[in-house]
Structures are given as structure tokens and as C-alpha cells.
Amino acid sequence: MHCGSFKGETSLRRAVESWASIDPQAPRGTKGAFLSLVEYRVAKEGRGCYRLEDSHWILPWSDQERKTLEVAGGSYLCAFISVQHFVLSGRLDNRPGSVNSSIKPVTPPAPATASPPMRPKSASPSSSFNTGTRRGSSGSLKNGSDNGGVPGRVRVAVRLRPRNSEEMVADMDFADCVELQPELKRLKLRKNNWDCETYQFDEILTETASQKRVYEVVAKPVVESVLEGYNGTVMAYGQTGTGKTFTLGKLGEEDTADRGIMVRAMEDILANISSVDDSVTVSYLQLYMETVQDLLAPEKDNIAIVEDPKTGDVSVPSATHVELQDQRSFVRLLQAGEANRFAANTKLNTESSRSHAILLVNVRKVVKPKIGDRESENGGSPQVGKNIRAPTIRKSKLLIVDLAGSERVDKSGSEGHTLEEAKSINLSLTALGKCINALAENSPHVPIRDSKLTRMLRDSFGGTARTSLIVTIGPSPRHRGETASTIMFGQRAMKVENMVKLKEEFDYKSLCRRLETELDRLVAENERQVKARQDEEEDYETKLRETREFAAEAESKLTATMVSIEAERKEYQQKLSEAVQKLEKAEKELKNISQDYQHEKKEAKHNEELLVLRRKLEEETKHRERLEEENSRLREQLNILSEEGEESRKTIDKVPSGRSSEGSQSPSVHKPTNHMRDTINGQRATIAKLFEQVGLQKILSLLESEDVDVRVHAVKVVANLAAEEANQEKIVEAGGLGSLLMLLQSSEDETIRRVAAGAVANLAMNETNQELIMAQGGIGLLARTADDAEDPQTLRMVAGAIANLCGNDKLQIKLREEGGIRALLGMVRSRHPDVLAQVARGIANFAKCESRGAAQGYKTGRSLLIDDGALPWIVANANNDASPIRRHIELALCHLAQHEVNAKDLVAGGALWELVRISRECSREDIRNLAHRTLNASSTFQTELNRRQLVC
Numbered sequence: 001m002h003c004g005s006f007k008g009e010t011s012l013r014r015a016v017e018s019w020a021s022i023d024p025q026a027p028r029g030t031k032g033a034f035l036s037l038v039e040y041r042v043a044k045e046g047r048g049c050y051r052l053e054d055s056h057w058i059l060p061w062s063d064q065e066r067k068t069l070e071v072a073g074g075s076y077l078c079a080f081i082s083v084q085h086f087v088l089s090g091r092l093d094n095r096p097g098s099v100n101s102s103i104k105p106v107t108p109p110a111p112a113t114a115s116p117p118m119r120p121k122s123a124s125p126s127s128s129f130n131t132g133t134r135r136g137s138s139g140s141l142k143n144g145s146d147n148g149g150v151p152g153r154v155r156v157a158v159r160l161r162p163r164n165s166e167e168m169v170a171d172m173d174f175a176d177c178v179e180l181q182p183e184l185k186r187l188k189l190r191k192n193n194w195d196c197e198t199y200q201f202d203e204i205l206t207e208t209a210s211q212k213r214v215y216e217v218v219a220k221p222v223v224e225s226v227l228e229g230y231n232g233t234v235m236a237y238g239q240t241g242t243g244k245t246f247t248l249g250k251l252g253e254e255d256t257a258d259r260g261i262m263v264r265a266m267e268d269i270l271a272n273i274s275s276v277d278d279s280v281t282v283s284y285l286q287l288y289m290e291t292v293q294d295l296l297a298p299e300k301d302n303i304a305i306v307e308d309p310k311t312g313d314v315s316v317p318s319a320t321h322v323e324l325q326d327q328r329s330f331v332r333l334l335q336a337g338e339a340n341r342f343a344a345n346t347k348l349n350t351e352s353s354r355s356h357a358i359l360l361v362n363v364r365k366v367v368k369p370k371i372g373d374r375e376s377e378n379g380g381s382p383q384v385g386k387n388i389r390a391p392t393i394r395k396s397k398l399l400i401v402d403l404a405g406s407e408r409v410d411k412s413g414s415e416g417h418t419l420e421e422a423k424s425i426n427l428s429l430t431a432l433g434k435c436i437n438a439l440a441e442n443s444p445h446v447p448i449r450d451s452k453l454t455r456m457l458r459d460s461f462g463g464t465a466r467t468s469l470i471v472t473i474g475p476s477p478r479h480r481g482e483t484a485s486t487i488m489f490g491q492r493a494m495k496v497e498n499m500v501k502l503k504e505e506f507d508y509k510s511l512c513r514r515l516e517t518e519l520d521r522l523v524a525e526n527e528r529q530v531k532a533r534q535d536e537e538e539d540y541e542t543k544l545r546e547t548r549e550f551a552a553e554a555e556s557k558l559t560a561t562m563v564s565i566e567a568e569r570k571e572y573q574q575k576l577s578e579a580v581q582k583l584e585k586a587e588k589e590l591k592n593i594s595q596d597y598q599h600e601k602k603e604a605k606h607n608e609e610l611l612v613l614r615r616k617l618e619e620e621t622k623h624r625e626r627l628e629e630e631n632s633r634l635r636e637q638l639n640i641l642s643e644e645g646e647e648s649r650k651t652i653d654k655v656p657s658g659r660s661s662e663g664s665q666s667p668s669v670h671k672p673t674n675h676m677r678d679t680i681n682g683q684r685a686t687i688a689k690l691f692e693q694v695g696l697q698k699i700l701s702l703l704e705s706e707d708v709d710v711r712v713h714a715v716k717v718v719a720n721l722a723a724e725e726a727n728q729e730k731i732v733e734a735g736g737l738g739s740l741l742m743l744l745q746s747s748e749d750e751t752i753r754r755v756a757a758g759a760v761a762n763l764a765m766n767e768t769n770q771e772l773i774m775a776q777g778g779i780g781l782l783a784r785t786a787d788d789a790e791d792p793q794t795l796r797m798v799a800g801a802i803a804n805l806c807g808n809d810k811l812q813i814k815l816r817e818e819g820g821i822r823a824l825l826g827m828v829r830s831r832h833p834d835v836l837a838q839v840a841r842g843i844a845n846f847a848k849c850e851s852r853g854a855a856q857g858y859k860t861g862r863s864l865l866i867d868d869g870a871l872p873w874i875v876a877n878a879n880n881d882a883s884p885i886r887r888h889i890e891l892a893l894c895h896l897a898q899h900e901v902n903a904k905d906l907v908a909g910g911a912l913w914e915l916v917r918i919s920r921e922c923s924r925e926d927i928r929n930l931a932h933r934t935l936n937a938s939s940t941f942q943t944e945l946n947r948r949q950l951v952c
Contacts, residue, residue, distance in 0.1 A: 152500040154467045156490040157203035157218050158187055160475060161243040167476045177477040180204050189484055190477075199487055201494070207475070211257060214247060215264040218470045222398070223265045225466045226363055227272050229394030229502045233401065233460035234261055237429075237489060238472030239482040240405025245353055247470060248402045249338065251331055262359055262400050266330045269363060269398075275325070277366040282330065283319040284337040287453055288355035289424045295337035295357070296320040305455050314458055316360070334359075342421070353404050354421040356428065356453055361398040366391050391510055394502070399460060403429065403453075406482065428453040433489060436461055440495035461493070464501040469493050634702070696721075696734050703739045712751050715743060719759035728766055737763060737772060744781045750791055757785060757797035764804035773801075774811050774818075783823035792832035799827050799835055803842030809849045812864065821846070821868045828873060833882045840877065840888035843870060847895035854899040863902050865892075871909045878914040887927070890918050894930045903940035912944060 160180060163171070179188040179196070182204040190196040203217045222232035236244035252259030269280055284295040285303070294300035297320045306315050324330050342354040368391055404425040431451035438446040439461055448454045459465045471490040473483045699721075702714035718736055721727040731737065740763075743756040760778065763769045773779070779802070786798045802820050805811060815821065824842050827835055846865060853859030865871065878893060880886045896902050897915055906912055919931035935941050 152466050152498050154461065154469055154493050154496045154498065155202045155218075155221075156469045156471060156494045157205060157214075158201050158471045158473060158487070158490060159205040159209065159214060159243065159247060160207045160473055161241075162207040163475050167474075171476050171478065174477045176475055177480045178473060178475060178483065180206050182206055187487065189480070189487060199491060201471075201490060205470075211247075211250065211252075211259055212264070214470070215261050218468045219261045219265055219400075220268070222466050222468050223268050225500070226361075226396045226398045227269065227365070229365070229396050230500050231397045231399075231459060231463075231465035233399040233457070233465050233467040234265070234470070235399075235401040235403065235457075235460065235467070236470050236472060237403050238405060238486050239474060239479060240353075242405065242472035242474045242486075244405065244470075244472050245357075245402055247472060248400060249334065249357065251334060262334060263327075263331065265398065265400065266324070266361070267327055269361065270324065270327060270330075273363070273365060277368075279364045280324045281321045281362045281364075282324055282333060283316065283321050283360040283362075284333065285316065285319055285358045285360065286341055286355040287358065287428065287456070288342050289421065290428070290452055292316060292319075292452060292456075293355075294319050295340045296322065296333065298340045305452060307455070307458075312458070312463075314456060319360070321362070353402065354425070356404050356425075357402040358456060359398075359400040359402075361400070363394075363396045363398065365394045365396075367394055368392075397465075399457070399465070401457065401460075403432075406485070427451065432457065433492075436489070436492050436496060440492045461496050461498070464499055466500050467496075467498060634698075696730055696736070700731075700734055700736050700739055703743060708749060708752075711743070711747075712749070712755070715740070715752055715755045715759065719755050719762065722759045722762035725766070728763055728769060732763065732769055732772065737769065737778075738776060741773075741776055741778050741781055744785055750789070750794060753785055753789065754791060754794040754797055757782065757794060757801055761797055761801035761804060764801050767808060770805050770808045770811060773805065774814055777818075779805065779815055779818045779820045779823075783819040786823040786827050790830075792830050792835055795827045795830050795832070795835045796838055799824060799838035799842060803838050803845055806842040807845035807849065809853060812846065812849055812853075815846075816864045816868065821865065821870065825868065825870055825873060833885065836877070836880070837882065837884040837888065840885045840892070843874065844888040844892040844895070847892040851895040851898045854901075859899070861901065862905065863896055863899065865896065866902060866905050871896075871905060871911065875910050875914055878911075879917070887924065890922055890924075890927050890931070893918065894927065894934055897931075897934040897938065897941070900938060900940065903938050907940065907944050912941060915941070916945075916950065 158180075160178060175190070175193070177190045179190065181188070185201055185204050187199045187201060187204055188196045189199065205214055205217065219234045222234055226232045234248070236248050238244050246258075246260065248261045250258050250260035251263060266280075266282075273280060286293050286295050291301060292303040292305060294303060300318060300320070303316050303318045306317055307313070308315070322329075322333060324333075337357075341357060406426060406429050428451045431447065431454050434450065435446050435448055435454045437443075448458050460467045469490060471486055473486050699714055699717055702710050703718070705711050705714065718731065718740065722731055722736075737760075740756045740759050743752055744760070747753055747756070760773065760782070764773055782798050782801055786795060786802075789795055789798065802815075802824055805815055805820065806824075824839050827839055830836075843865060847863070850859055850863055850865075865874075874889055874892055874896075877885055878889045880889065893906075893911055893915055897906055897911070906915075915931050915935055919928055919935060922928040922931065935945070
């Protein structure tokens with residue numbers, strides 16, 4: 001876009017002439033002929049101005065308006081119209097007749113009443129090293145043409161090379177002279193054993209830092225900026241042999257992880273461009289003995305450096321520019337270039353680079369504007385049609401510079417031609433250091449022409465490129481002076497600030513070709529449409545004549561038809577009136593008949609309903625009498641069963657539960673036991689007979705009776721039925737489990753709750769029933785019953801039910817979460833031996849399941865019994881006088897001890913000594929052997945026994 005900001009008409013004419021002289025597309029001719037192509041765009045609304053779609057004010061050019069046109073503040077806004085009538089517009093540059101490809105978006109100018117804008121000073125088109133283009137220098141950036149610049153300091157990273165085998169031997173007696181603090185981004189350089197200097201950098205990379213991390217920290221931000229349209233530079237500086245070429249140019253042929261910055265940068269660039277619209281070209285140069293040579297074409301040994309006097313850009317047009325398509329071709333290109341690079345064997349480096357290698361990557365990206373977008377960031381994009389815009393091209397440049405290593409001649413042992421190479425390298429690096437010093441100190445003069453290296457890097461330091469410098473150092477204390485010099489170079493470079501600019505331009509040639517193609521297409525389309533329209537008009541005229549003739553004929557037919565229709569209408573109207581009269585008469589007769597019919601129908605229906613109700617009443621009366629008789633009979637049978645059950649329970653309570661120490665019982669015990677067994681068998685036979693006669697559903701329905709005695713007898717029958725495994729499935733299928741749980745929840749009668757808990761305990765002997773009990777909230781109801789009950793028999797039934805549930809591996813976690821273990825431990829308050837025996841059985845079942853789970857591998861944590869505080873009670877009752885309690889507790893201790901994770905808790909709780917006692921004194925051989933094996937298998941137990949000098 002070509003535009004400018006001027007005061008007065010004279011400066012406007014000079015701008016027009018200047019544009020004509022520098023723009024190759026500008027029309028050639030006299031001043032008058034050229035001025036006829038100019039239109040003024042005025043910031044003041046009114047005086048014949050009008051507004052365009054893209055917020056431009058255009059005032060047509062005429063002699064009278066040219067003489068009288070005035071704008072507040074004396075500023076003109078103009079747009080140049082090319083011969084194709086393209087409106088090239090945007091915010092005007094601050095230099096007369098300038099050509100700027102990075103213009104900000106157009107904003108409407110201030111109104112005429114506003115104060116005149118201040119005119120900024122012009123910037124000199126001198127070197128980028130000039131302080132006028134640096135932030136923080138005496139002539140800080142204020143030029144209007146640089147408004148698109150963003151301040152950006154040179155970022156510096158330090159990388160420490162690992163020790164090589166020679167240094168490990170030679171420096172064995174010396175301490176490291178460099179100490180890195182990467183987390184603080186700080187470096188300490190030791191002067192001696194008691195003094196050191198500290199330096200701060202942007203990044204500190206240790207000797208273990210990977211090539212990928214080095215790339216992401218140093219080069220990736222620069223590569224991303226290049227892809228966005230900014231110039232970028234990545235440079236390595238350091239003593240010879242410190243890893244500069246490894247960091248930048250390593251190809252990674254043997255190990256892909258060793259790929260350097262050059263290879264990784266090109267991978268990112270190729271991955272983020274379009275192979276259709278975008279392009280990437282590469283040049284590979286070396287600066288050897290102050291001559292620029294082409295590494296891709298060795299015959300080009302003295303390439304000239306060209307500087308644009310207007311923009312200050314540096315280029316090497318004579319160098320080979322290779323357009324890349326894929327990563328493999330780039331790697332082959334680097335291999336060819338490295339083969340042509342000068343290198344020598346010195347004392348400090350067997351493959352010392354004798355030249356500065358410069359990889360120049362030019363990226364051209366096309367930014368396609370979207371339909372409906374407003375003016376772009378750097379100026380209004382010229383447009384002709386609603387959907388036609390000039391594509392924006394972003395041209396950026398990436399420099400990757402592998403500087404030759406700085407060296408001391410006395411250490412490197414250079415002589416002859418190698419000595420001359422070293423002198424040339426040191427001179428160019430010295431010139432670069434002087435330029436950086438001048439920039440860091442805001443010196444008015446920067447000696448960029450002292451070396452071709454500084455000329456090539458004029459945009460990298462103090463210019464418009466985003467620059468990252470990686471400083472490589474070695475660990476050897478023998479080269480402390482060179483290391484200190486390298487670090488100071490990096491410190492000075494950090495003080496240099498660049499003004500990073502986005503460089504865009506519009507692709508007018510592409511736009512022109514598109515518009516010409518579009519114009520040809522539209523002309524051809526227009527011709528086709530004109531021809532088609534003419535053909536359509538002829539067809540329409542022919543059809544119109546035919547239609548008129550058809551309409552006249554149809555009109556005559558219509559008249560005749562209407563006459564005949566009118567006659568028929570009168571005839572039908574007369575017939576219709578007669579039919580209506582007949583219909584009204586028939587409707588009256590039908591209505592009377594219908595009313596009579598409905599009346600008779602209602603009477604018949606009432607008679608039928610009355611007869612049905614009488615029959616139902618008689619049936620209900622008979623059914624009620626039968627139910628009353630059956631209810632009386634069931635009540636008598638329930639009373640008999642209840643009395644027999646009470647006698648059986650009393651008989652059971654009288655029978656001693658323990659065994660004699662010799663393991664035999666007296667004959668006097670067998671007689672009541674046999675009598676009790678006969679009584680129970682007789683009761684079961686009676687209940688089975690009742691079950692067959694009455695049916696399970698009727699028995700379960702009695703559980704909901706309002707009569708307490710009936711509910712008591714019914715629940716006893718259900719409990720006795722549940723004792724038989726064959727009846728358990730039928731009871732559950734008929735809903736008996738839910739009815740029993742409902743009794744536990746709602747009943748306050750102690751007998752009902754005791755018998756219901758016993759029935760649930762019988763049902764809980766089946767694994768399927770156990771899951772149903774848990775699913776229906778049975779453990780919560782049992783726990784609440786255990787908390788509320790005081791009767792030992794009720795507690796025994798509840799404890800028995802929970803003990804049966806404790807034997808299911810799948811229910812252990814849920815059993816604990818819903819308070820099952822807590823309820824078991826709470827019932828020991830009764831101290832009744834039968835209750836304690838059931839509690840001990842439940843704990844033994846729970847411990848056995850946990851032991852089995854630990855053996856199978858799905859149980860890893862500490863025992864839930866220990867978590868819930870059961871261990872003290874277990875230890876306290878391990879030697880209980882009651883044989884059933886003692887036997888279950890001994891089994892529980894053995895199972896808990898089989899899981900090593902419980903060992904420490906068992907030792908701390910005193911359970912170890914009980915295990916030792918069980919292994920020696922238990923009356924049952926299987927429990928005694930289990931305890932012995934458990935003690936021998938546990939390392940914790942063995943350690944404790946050895947400490948106490950005990951032998952199991």
C-alpha cells in the first residue's frame with residue numbers, strides 16, 4: 001500500500017512524484033496526468049464528503065475543490081487509484097512518499113475541532129545497529145513508521161559441556177571453576193577457593209541438559225516468531241571445543257535425540273507451513289578469512305553482502321537458495337555443507353571449526369483473509385469486490401549462526417595457516433564484541449563495518465529480529481580465563497534490545513491475476529446470461545400468444561357452462577327443500593323412539609346390576625364365614641406350635657453347652673438330648689404338615705395381622721420353616737425376607753424381634769440370601785436391634801445372623817461400613833456365654849475371609865477388625881473358660897496372624913503370647929498346628945520371639 005501524511009498541497013504533490021519514482025507499478029507520465037489519479041480522503045465529515053463501506057471518506061477531485069480543500073491541522077489523507085481502479089488505502093505513513101509494508105489498521109481521523117496531530121521526527125535509514133532504533137538508547141524509538149515494533153531483549157542461555165576423558169585425568173586434583181544454579185538461573189564462577197562471582201542469565205543448561213530441552217528453551221520461541229512473520233536469530237558463542245557445533249548442527253544420524261537446533265528448527269517450520277501456498281528456501285554460508293563462501297556451491301568463494309539503502313535489510317543474492325519440500329532433503333543439504341566447511345585439528349579440539357557457519361532460512365507464508373474481516377493489522381487490505389481481497393504475504397528470515405570458537409594461540413598450538421585462521425576468527429569475534437559493547441553502553445557509534453560478520457548480523461543485535469544467544473563453556477579450571485570472557489560476552493549481550501517487527505505485504509500480482517480471471521469469467525457468464533435471457537423472452541412471447549388464444553376459447557366455453565349450471569342449480573335447490581322437510585319429520589320420530597329405548601335400557605341394566613350385587617353379597621358372606629373358621633383353626637394350631645416351641649427352647653437351655661475336658665458326655669446328658677431331638681422332629685413334622693395344608697402365602701400374610709399374638713405365632717412358624725434349607729428359597733421368593741426385616745424395623749415386641757432375628761439368621765446361612773439381606777438394608781436393622789435389645793436370647797439371634805453374614809467375602813467392606821462389626825462388639829456387653837459365642841464365631845468368620853483374601857492377593861491392607869478395635873477383646877477372651885468362645889477366638893487369632901501386615905498390631909496388642917500359648921496348649925490339634933505354622937511364617941513374630949529369646 002502506498003500512502004503518506006502531509007501538510008499542504010505542495011508536500012502532497014512531492015509525495016505523489018516520489019511514489020511515481022519508486023513504485024514500479026505506478027503509471028508513467030507528466031505531473032498533471034499523474035495527479036488525475038489522486039483522490040483526497042478527508043477526516044472532516046461534510047462539505048460534499050461521503051463514506052464508503054470500509055470507513056473511508058472520499059472527495060472527488062476537481063480544480064475548484066483542489067484549490068479550496070482544507071483539513072483541520074493541515075493533514076491530508078489520500079488514496080492512490082491504479083489503472084484497474086483498486087482503492088489502495090490505509091493509515092498514512094509519517095514520511096513523505098514512503099513505501100511501508102507494515103502499516104497499522106485504518107482508523108477514522110480526528111474531527112476538524114480536534115487539535116492538530118504532532119508530527120514525529122523522521123528516522124534515519126541507517127544501520128540497525130544505530131541507537132535510534134534501540135529501546136533504552138539516547139535516541140529511543142519514536143518514529144511513526146516503527147510503530148509496529150515490539151521491544152525485545154536479546155535472550156542469553158549458558159550451556160556447560162560435560163568433562164571429557166582428558167579433562168577427567170588432567171583436572172582430577174582441581175575443583176570445578178563453574179557452579180550452576182539452574183533453578184535460580186544463576187552461575188557462579190570461582191576465582192579461587194574462597195572467592196567467586198555470580199552472574200544471572202535467562203536460562204542455565206547443565207551438562208545433562210538434553211538437545212530437546214536446549215532447543216525448546218533457546219530456539220523454539222524464535223522459530224515460532226519466524227512462523228508469525230518476524231525475523232529471528234539463534235547464535236552460539238564460546239571457546240573452541242565447548243560444544244557449539246554439537247548444539248546447533250548435530251544431525252542425529254546415530255541417535256535421533258542428539259539432533260541439533262538446525263534440524264529441529266526446520267522440522268517445526270516444515271510442519272507449520274502449507275506445501276501449496278507457502279515456501280521455505282535455505283542458504284548455507286561460511287565466513288572464512290573475512291570472505292563469504294557458499295557451502296552448497298564451493299565454487300562461490302567470495303560472495304558480496306548487499307544492504308538495502310531504504311530498509312537496511314542485509315542479503316546475499318549471489319548465494320545458492322534451495323527450496324525445501326521435506327526434512328530429508330534438508331538433512332542432505334546440511335551434510336553437503338558440513339563436508340565443505342573448513343576444520344582443523346588443534347590441541348583444544350580435534351575438529352575445530354575454522355569458519356563461522358551461517359544457515360539462512362527464508363520463510364514465505366500467505367495469510368489468506370477471511371470473508372467479512374475488517375482491515376488487517378498492518379493496514380487496510382485492498383479489495384475490489386465483496387469477497388475479493390489481496391492476500392497478505394509474510395516474509396521472515398531465520399539466521400542460525402555457528403560462530404567459530406575463540407581460542408588462545410598458545411593453548412591451541414596453532415601455527416602456519418592455522419595461525420592465520422585463528423587470527424581472522426579472533427578479529428571477527430572481537431569486532432562482534434565491540435558492536436555489542438557499543439549497543440550495551442548506548443554508544444552513539446556502533447562499528448558494524450569492522451567485519452563482515454557484524455554486517456551479516458546487523459539485524460540480530462539492535463535491529464528488528466528476535467535473537468537468542470547460547471553461550472557454551474567448558475568445566476576445566478585450566479581455561480577459567482576463556483570461560484570468564486565468554487560469560488562476560490553473554491552478560492553484555494543481555495543488555496541489547498531489539499525492536500521486533502512484523503513484515504507483511506500484499507500480493508497485488510496474485511490479486512490482479514485473480515481479478516482478471518474473475519473478470520473473464522464474469523464477462524463470459526454475462527454473455528451467456530444475455531443470450532439466455534433473449535431466448536427466454538422469445539419463448540415467453542410465443543407462450544403469451546398461445547395463452548391469449550386459449551383464454552378466449554375457454555371464456556366462451558365458460559359462459560355456456562355457467563348457463564347450464566344455473567338451470568341445474570334451481571332444480572336441485574327445489575329437491576333439496578323437499579328432502580329437508582322429510583328429514584326433519586324423520587328426526588322427530590327417531591328422537592321419540594330413542595328416548596323410549598334409553599329408558600327401557602336403563603331399567604334393564606339396573607335390574608341386572610341388582611341381581612349381580614345380590615349374588616356377590618351371598619358369595620362374600622360365605623367366603624367370610626370360611627375365613628373365620630380357617631382363622632380360628634390356624635390360631636389353635638399356632639398356639640399348639642408356640643407352646644411346643646417354648647418347651648423345646650426351655651429344654652435346650654437346660655442342656656449344658658460345654659464339653660468335658662476328656663471330650664465325652666455323661667449318659668444323663670444324652671437322654672434329654674435325644675428327647676429334645678425327638679420333640680424338635682415332631683414339631684418340624686407338625687409345621688411341615690401345617691405348611692402343606694395352609695400354604696406359605698397365608699402364613700406370611702399373618703405377619704401383618706393387627707393381633708400381636710397372631711404375629712408372634714406366625715413369625716415363630718416362619719422361623720421354624722426357615723431352619724429347613726428346602727424352605728428357605730420358597731420363603732425368600734414369597735417375600736418372607738422383606739416381611740421379617742419389616743418386623744425388625746417396626747415391631748416393639750421383644751418376642752417378635754427375637755424370633756424374627758432368629759429367622760433372618762436361618763436365612764443368612766445361604767450365600768444368595770446373604771446378598772439379599774445386605775441389599776435390603778438388613779445389616780442396619782440388625783445393628784439397630786442389637787443396640788436396642790437387652791434380652792440375651794434376642795442378642796444371641798442377632799449375633800448369629802451377623803456371624804453368618806461375616807462368612808461372605810463379598811460383603812465384608814459393606815458389612816463394616818453399615819456397622820456390622822461395631823454391632824458385634826457392642827453385644828459383648830451382655831456377657832451371656834451364648835451371645836459371646838456367637839460374637840466370637842462372627843469374628844472368626846470375618847478373620848477367615850480376610851485371610852483368604854490376603855492369600856489370593858486382593859486383600860492388602862490392615863484387618864478391618866483391628867481398625868474397628870476388636871483386637872483388645874479378642875486378646876482378652878483368647879483363654880475364655882467357655883469352650884465355644886475360646887475355640888472361635890483361637891481360630892480368629894490364627895487367621896489374623898496369617899496376614900503379615902497385621903503382625904505389628906498383634907505384637908503391640910499382646911496377641912503374640914496368646915498365639916504362642918495356642919501353639920502349645922490348644923486342645924485341638926488342627927488349631928495348634930495352624931498357630932505353629934503362622935508363628936514360623938511371620939518374620940515379625942520371629943524377630944520378636946528372638947528378641948525375647950523364646951522358641952516356638
